[in-house]
Amino acid sequence: MTFQDFNFDTRLAEGLTAMGFTQPTPIQEQSIPLILENKDLIACAQTGTGKTAAYLLPILDKIVRAPEDKRHLNTLILAPTRELATQIDQQVEGLGYFTGVSSISVYGGGDGAAWSQQQKALLEGSDVVIATPGRLIALLQMKAIDFSRLQHLILDEADRMLDMGFYDDIIRIISYLPRKRQTLLFSATMPPKIRTLANTILIKPEQINISISKPAEGIRQEAYLAFDHQKVELIRHIFSGDSYASAVIFASTKEDVRNLAGELRKIGLQVKAFHSDLLQKERDEILREFKNKTLPVLIGTDILSRGIDVEGISLVVNFNVPHEPEDYIHRIGRTARAATTGTAITLINEKDQHKFASIERLIGREIDKVPLPAELGEGPVYHPPISVKKKFHKKRPYGKSGNKSGKKSVQNNKPN
Incomplete structure (x- = not known):
């Protein structure tokens, strides 16, 4: 399979070609068709498998195909850290370079100027908002953002967000969103608390599990x-x-x-x-x-x-x-x-x-x-x-230094 098989809008396809994207990863191959069909989705795959592009590409395709006069704040992406929010924002910019799709990352930890810049960008309008939960709640309380016409909610690294204690914040944010929306939950692991969250916020979701809890072969x-x-x-x-x-x-x-x-x-x-x-x-x-x-x-x-x-x-x-x-x-x-x-x-x-x-x-x-x-x-x-x-370890006893031969090693074993 190649990216051409998804029949993306030509402007998005042009960007993929310019970036050298040819074949989708397994998580992309399985996720993209479901997202294009407007299904809710739980996707579990190890880090480094291309999860971000798996949800961004179909969302960008949907946004760019919409009539200009009906463009509005379309997608909210929640991320656990400022760094991840910034990187997702950069990927939106890279993957959607020829599409004209706009995005902004919203997170705490900056100075007053950064806060003002985020408020201004939200008031002027953006297709995609990538946010950490804490800062987004502050903006919602100030009525600085309007989610009334939101179509997509994406939770990236959902397990990490729950580990960091964001469950109540996520539920609170969702209370501001339209009930009719597509919700995508991407996670590297699938502990019980993630399934509890999924049952609360997703509707009849499709599920994808790829190489859970296995390091990359390389x-x-x-x-x-x-x-x-x-x-x-x-x-x-x-x-x-x-x-x-x-x-x-x-x-x-x-x-x-x-x-x-x-x-x-x-x-x-x-x-x-x-x-x-x-x-x-x-x-x-x-x-x-x-x-x-x-x-x-x-x-x-x-x-x-x-x-x-x-x-x-x-x-x-x-x-x-x-x-x-x-x-x-x-x-x-x-x-x-x-x-x-x-x-x-x-x-x-x-x-x-x-x-x-x-x-x-x-x-x-x-x-x-x-x-x-x-x-x-x-x-x-x-x-x-x-x-x-x-x-x-049935046939591989260790000596005092951890050497599998049981003998003390005097060689320098350097990784390569």
Whole structure:
């Protein structure tokens, strides 16, 4: 199948050709026809599979085919973070370059000038509004936006929005919307709370599930067993062996992110910390540097795993094992996007082994444990739970350093 098979408006098709889009991804191939048929939809697919274009393309096609005198605020897209809202806005601009479709991203964290600019753009009219829930509620309370003729509601990264506590906000926003509309819910995972939300706001939805909870095939996954005091030197070792043009390091908390950024700068790495305490202009500038490859390493919390879409990230490092197995999928999904390849490395201390075993159970396979470089000494002994040991480790016992041979390794095993 090619994009020509969807019979998009020629102006939209021209933009796809200019961007080099030829064949749809599986989520696009299955979603686009249903959206064009005005069906409500629940779509579940892993990060990096083209979900944004899967809903934007049919919506853009509908908007551009409408008579000019009947154009109005057509679509609301809710997103969990400012960064994701901005990126969706940029994709509307790119995919709809030849269509004349207008859009605006609405989010908090800016100064008074940004607030005024958002209000003005909404009053002057826009085809598509992409918003974070908190800022949108503020605008609705001020009666600065009119959704009376809205035709489409899209929830992107719905699971993340619920994790961030936006359920009540979403229900409140929906109370301002027309009951007759098309609603699309896109999510990387499908926990029970998402199904509860879907049952509340969707009408007889179609469902699509593609590769749930499986990392992209192009990701090389590895892990080191390391005590906390060994981790910074281990990162030095990882970056000394290969030239990574673009890398993301995940830590558990904002405080961890700030402290780790300082420690890594001390050992000579060019890094910056990215977290929600920064001003919006600071976050924008850091992301701009990272996208332009003038900043090679970005350190952040799990907000980055759902909040950025940057091509060419070659390495993801989990400084801490994520608390939830699903978050591992999202973190490492920052690399190997759009059918490329990449490396994901996780550092496992003695306390995080059970959490890492849960990740292995979720993805259905053992992740290779790389021996520590000899100069760092031995790491913690790996003690996977019995259920994981039976499934993956029957014939592969680990020695003290995590080496599968049971012998201490003295070689430098560098990821490539």
